[in-house]
Amino acid sequence: MEFLDLPQLLSAAGTVRLPGSKSISNRVLLLAALADGETEVRDLLASDDTERMLDALQALGIGVTHLGGENWKIVGCGGAFPVKQAELFLGNAGTAFRPLTAALALAGGDYVLKGVARMHERPIGDLVDGLRQLGADVSYLGNEGYPPLHLKPATIRPDGVVSVRGDVSSQFLTGLLMALPLTGQTVAVDVVGELISKPYIEITLATMARFGVVVERDGWQRFTVRAGSRYVSPGTVYVEGDASSASYFLALGAIGGGPVRVEGVGRDSIQGDVKFAEALAQMGAIIETGPNWMTACAPQGGLIAVDLDCNHIPDAAMTLATAALFAKGTTTLRNIASWRVKETDRIAAMATELRKIGAVVEEGADFIKITPSTARPAAIDTYDDHRMAMCFSLAAFATPLRINDPKCVAKTFPDYFERFATVTRAAPVIAIDGPSASGKGSVAARVAAALGFAYLDSGALYRLTALAAQRAGIAWDDEAGVAAIAAGLDVVFTGEDIRLAGVLVGDAIRTEDISAGASKVAALPAVREALLFRQRVFNTLPGLVGDGRDMGSVIFPRAVLKVFLTATAEARAERRYKQLIEKGFSANLPDLLADLQQRDARDSQRSVAPLRQEADARLLETTQLTIEQAVKQVLDWYSEASS
Ligand SMILES: Nc1ncnc2c1ncn2[C@@H]1O[C@H](COP(=O)(O)OP(=O)(O)OP(=O)(O)O)[C@@H](O)[C@H]1O
Numbered sequence: 001m002e003f004l005d006l007p008q009l010l011s012a013a014g015t016v017r018l019p020g021s022k023s024i025s026n027r028v029l030l031l032a033a034l035a036d037g038e039t040e041v042r043d044l045l046a047s048d049d050t051e052r053m054l055d056a057l058q059a060l061g062i063g064v065t066h067l068g069g070e071n072w073k074i075v076g077c078g079g080a081f082p083v084k085q086a087e088l089f090l091g092n093a094g095t096a097f098r099p100l101t102a103a104l105a106l107a108g109g110d111y112v113l114k115g116v117a118r119m120h121e122r123p124i125g126d127l128v129d130g131l132r133q134l135g136a137d138v139s140y141l142g143n144e145g146y147p148p149l150h151l152k153p154a155t156i157r158p159d160g161v162v163s164v165r166g167d168v169s170s171q172f173l174t175g176l177l178m179a180l181p182l183t184g185q186t187v188a189v190d191v192v193g194e195l196i197s198k199p200y201i202e203i204t205l206a207t208m209a210r211f212g213v214v215v216e217r218d219g220w221q222r223f224t225v226r227a228g229s230r231y232v233s234p235g236t237v238y239v240e241g242d243a244s245s246a247s248y249f250l251a252l253g254a255i256g257g258g259p260v261r262v263e264g265v266g267r268d269s270i271q272g273d274v275k276f277a278e279a280l281a282q283m284g285a286i287i288e289t290g291p292n293w294m295t296a297c298a299p300q301g302g303l304i305a306v307d308l309d310c311n312h313i314p315d316a317a318m319t320l321a322t323a324a325l326f327a328k329g330t331t332t333l334r335n336i337a338s339w340r341v342k343e344t345d346r347i348a349a350m351a352t353e354l355r356k357i358g359a360v361v362e363e364g365a366d367f368i369k370i371t372p373s374t375a376r377p378a379a380i381d382t383y384d385d386h387r388m389a390m391c392f393s394l395a396a397f398a399t400p401l402r403i404n405d406p407k408c409v410a411k412t413f414p415d416y417f418e419r420f421a422t423v424t425r426a427a428p429v430i431a432i433d434g435p436s437a438s439g440k441g442s443v444a445a446r447v448a449a450a451l452g453f454a455y456l457d458s459g460a461l462y463r464l465t466a467l468a469a470q471r472a473g474i475a476w477d478d479e480a481g482v483a484a485i486a487a488g489l490d491v492v493f494t495g496e497d498i499r500l501a502g503v504l505v506g507d508a509i510r511t512e513d514i515s516a517g518a519s520k521v522a523a524l525p526a527v528r529e530a531l532l533f534r535q536r537v538f539n540t541l542p543g544l545v546g547d548g549r550d551m552g553s554v555i556f557p558r559a560v561l562k563v564f565l566t567a568t569a570e571a572r573a574e575r576r577y578k579q580l581i582e583k584g585f586s587a588n589l590p591d592l593l594a595d596l597q598q599r600d601a602r603d604s605q606r607s608v609a610p611l612r613q614e615a616d617a618r619l620l621e622t623t624q625l626t627i628e629q630a631v632k633q634v635l636d637w638y639s640e641a642s643s
């Protein structure tokens, strides 16, 4: 599985231009397709969900032209799709599946609508019931009440009033309302039960109005579409930035100092998720808004917990769940039952993953309570849910972590993590690589002490792996066996002490035998992979100095300073010789030199992460330098690099 390792974050500030709103994009596409005339859609969201809608419209015979960038031309069909028989695959795009179901059920064709496995677990029965009241012929191809669906031509007989449940998903009402002008009759929709996610209905009504259909409404109970209503292209439509996507960046500003400014959505937005900014302000964040921008900064004393009804911001509320990790007290998010029928069961998923990083979480049918505690690194599963991946990026302010399957963000925000990187600053790393006995460890440890940073002796992990494998009777060339040992290393570093399975092994891992074993197991790709995250979790505040062979090239490629520290083989052998003699071990200089040259060759000739000076690493040749001089040079370079 693909993953993305995030270091612990230090701060956040900057500006992000948001991608187009998913909700508005897919509504505009469908209405442009149903309208009379051509529509130029500007700033459309480029994502999996909008691709599913564009593909479906093309399959239905709608003229779809990419004008470049985020701009598209849609040639409307005036309510009659040219293609009368089609099988459509709509992935996991609820904003495509529900409205297309409604429109196609009233369109007089023969259509099959399918999605990914999760889409087939998301209920659609209430929408189908509503459509059947109009005479639509809709049948379930799998489980009753769930996609996939078969829609057949039918005589539509609007009889005045249709009832639809509003308490499971507001997309049922949205789908029905957008399709009703296709009946040509006056139809009223009565909402049964308390309507959830009302702001999404506001988006629906505003978008329909933009295309010339004004829905009459009686509060949130009854909506009426009058006979003769027809969609007419407004010419050009600009899609607002996505307010749910804005939530991650506003939260970054609120946690990481800020100011973080989002552009493309602001107080004039028609999206309900802009109200997320108010929720964040209740947590203490300093929020400013303009017509199409918002900024967030962290409050002086830090965020505070809230107890909130989140029914009006169901998607953005997920961001509050991870922001809660940085708030004093217990945050309670209520009235979020709809989370359970989204891309995944978001209440269960959120609870499971928050617990992995140490939070205390209580979940109920329609609420979640989060109390922060000491954070620990973890690999976060994302459940093919873009919002899980984006929400958990915030947790990197608490701990380094791994996001599994980060590309699931493509559903709504394909370049989320690239934008995230432009507004966040990670805990700094100084990477010191070089050959054996060059002095990396001595210099790295002193630099770390001078700066108050943590120190990672990555070579020790390969040495520990070699020792643990030897003790378990596993040969050093048994890649799978040694990788399993590396993945399960029970090691604790406390100051100078290193314990393997509770036993002190500081000296045992420094023997020449284990040195050779370490360089053998280090050449095995599966072993390096198994030790990757274990090394990256050292990237915490206030900073880290890591020494090894691939600190700058593989483990910490974004290190603030990369140093390639070396000395001649003879100088290094002599240093090693003195070191061993001082420790009371016997040693032979020519043998040491030969061993060292052999290790150098193995380390630099292996296929994965070979020892070499990277183009962006500074060379520190120490044959003629004392340790103190080498340390001073690294500190000078660091102060230059970080200023
Ligand atoms: N510039 C220097 N001048 C003289 N001696 C040095 C210098 N740098 C390090 N040494 C000595 O060389 C020996 C090896 O240094 P150190 O263990 O730091 O090297 P290393 O590169 O980390 O080795 P390894 O790759 O085996 O972990 C130590 O005894 C250390 O005190």
Ligand SMILES: Nc1ccn([C@@H]2O[C@H](COP(=O)(O)O)[C@@H](O)[C@H]2O)c(=O)n1
Pocket: 436, 437, 458, 459, 460, 462, 463, 515, 518, 519, 520, 522, 523, 547, 548, 549, 550, 551, 599, 603
């Ligand atoms: N980042 C690293 C660090 C070490 N190795 C391998 O481990 C051996 C022991 O390392 P020391 O720094 O303690 O000497 C070394 O010879 C390398 O083969 C590595 O591959 N990558």
